[in-house]
Amino acid sequence: MIVGIEGKVIKKEPTFVHIGTGGLIYEVFVSLNASSAIEKDHIRLHTTHIVREDGEMLYGFLDINEKKMFDRLIKLSGVGPKVAMAICSTFKPEEFVKVVHERNISKLKKVPGIGPKSAQRILVELDEFDIGEHAPLSSAHNEAMMALESLGFKKEQIQKVLATCEAADTAGLVKEALKKMQKI
Structure with missing residues (x-):
């Protein structure tokens, strides 16, 4: 699975870029937002690699x-x-x-x-x-949410409590959330 690509921009169109790296040139499909933000000759993209029976495609993202x-x-x-x-x-x-x-x-x-x-x-x-109001959560928040759900807490309650937690790691978030949920 290809999760990122870094290399020289060989060709840039509104919906794709050709990136040369390691002697190969890859076609990477990009959004119009990403395409307009690509200004350098050398870039690094996060990618999603999709394999289908009729071909393989790379989708690239700056963000x-x-x-x-x-x-x-x-x-x-x-x-x-x-x-x-x-x-x-x-x-x-x-x-x-x-x-x-x-x-x-x-x-x-x-x-x-x-x-x-x-x-x-x-x-x-x-x-x-449940995308919610905020940008995508960190993996620690997602893991803490799953852990608390497995303990039987409701998703809405978990989200409210986790939004007030300050810990950065999964274990810390779970401990802090459990303490706050005891008081509710």
Whole structure:
């Protein structure tokens, strides 16, 4: 699995870049936001490597949060890499979190390839993943959340408590959250 690529920009188009590294040239699909931010001849991208029976594709991201957004979107039913990349091209990650939080179907319909039914389905499915108001959480927060859920606490309660916790590691977050939940 290719999780990143670093090299010389050989060719740049609005939706892809060719990156030369180690004697090979890779075609990496990028969002319009990432493409417009690429100004150097030498870049490093976070990548999602998709292998299908008809080929292999690399999708590249300058911003790790944009990659997380893309990875989350392609897991939704009816959303493939092209639609996910169109969403990434239309919204920056923090803007998209706001669209989901507000359940703004009209803004989501502005994405090419998304109609009213698709927009509604995407918002419903993303609500189940609970993106919330904030940017994607750290792995420690996600691990703490799973640990607390396995102990039987409700997701809403866990989110409220974890938002007030100051620890940086998983164990510290779980201990701090448990102490605060005892007081509730």
